[in-house]
Amino acid sequence: MKILLVDGTIIGQKTSAILEQTRLYLLEASPEVEVTILKLADYQHQFVDGRPLGEYNEDMQHIAREFEEADGYIIASPIFQGSIPGVLKNVFDLLHPRTMRYKAVSIVANGGTYQHHLVIENQLKPILDYFRCFVTPNYVYTHTSHFDEQNRITEEDVHDRLRELARVFVKYMEMGCTLSKETLDTH
Numbered sequence: 060m061k062i063l064l065v066d067g068t069i070i071g072q073k074t075s076a077i078l079e080q081t082r083l084y085l086l087e088a089s090p091e092v093e094v095t096i097l098k099l100a101d102y103q104h105q106f107v108d109g110r111p112l113g114e115y116n117e118d119m120q121h122i123a124r125e126f127e128e129a130d131g132y133i134i135a136s137p138i139f140q141g142s143i144p145g146v147l148k149n150v151f152d153l154l155h156p157r158t159m160r161y162k163a164v165s166i167v168a169n170g171g172t173y174q175h176h177l178v179i180e181n182q183l184k185p186i187l188d189y190f191r192c193f194v195t196p197n198y199v200y201t202h203t204s205h206f207d208e209q210n211r212i213t214e215e216d217v218h219d220r221l222r223e224l225a226r227v228f229v230k231y232m233e234m235g236c237t238l239s240k241e242t243l244d245t246h
């Protein structure tokens with residue numbers, strides 16, 4: 060089973076730090092999973108404007124392929140201006156609506172304002188619901204104060220929640236993989 064860990068920003072360090080920690084807990088929860096990190100900062104992005112996928116640059120096509128080939132996703136996002144980064148929304152806009160259908164997704168996020176975990180509830184989850192993802196009931200929202208100066212997570216509770224998220228995510232991904240292609244094709 061292939062998990063795509065999406066680092067949904069082109070600036071900052073903490074999103075990547077949470078994702079790296081999540082990767083370790085996923086491997087702990089299920090050593091046989093294949094984990095790939097897709098760091099949006101590593102790609103040349105183009106605005107999605109409705110053209111066929113083949114007319115975007117190689118990087119955009121690569122991103123779409125990585126999403127297609129994965130069995131589940133960890134979406135990592137900072138909060139920018141009370142929302143998710145534009146670059147991450149642009150990637151969602153790139154995908155065919157069936158790309159993530161009935162595949163597991165967990166969310167990890169970080170922000171400078173405690174209350175902005177609601178951005179996950181009110182903005183990110185509805186997008187994933189549109190894609191008909193199996194979004195795990197637990198997500199992890201971290202605040203700047205949960206990190207030390209080297210961007211290591213210092214809050215033990217955050218580690219506990221990430222471990223739990225990884226455990227539940229693996230179960231959701233197994234559930235998604237058991238749905239046959241035939242079932243998906245008829246709906």
Ligand SMILES: Cc1cc2nc3c(=O)[nH]c(=O)nc-3n(C[C@H](O)[C@H](O)[C@H](O)COP(=O)(O)O)c2cc1C
Pocket residue numbers: 070071072073074137138139140141142169170171172173175203
């Ligand atoms: C342009 C910009 C807008 C931001 N807006 C918010 C915001 O609305 N709410 C919030 O909680 N944090 C906001 N932040 C803080 C980021 O979420 C925070 O920098 C990030 O989670 C910490 O990661 P970093 O140290 O790697 O940048 C903003 C940061 C930037 C750069």
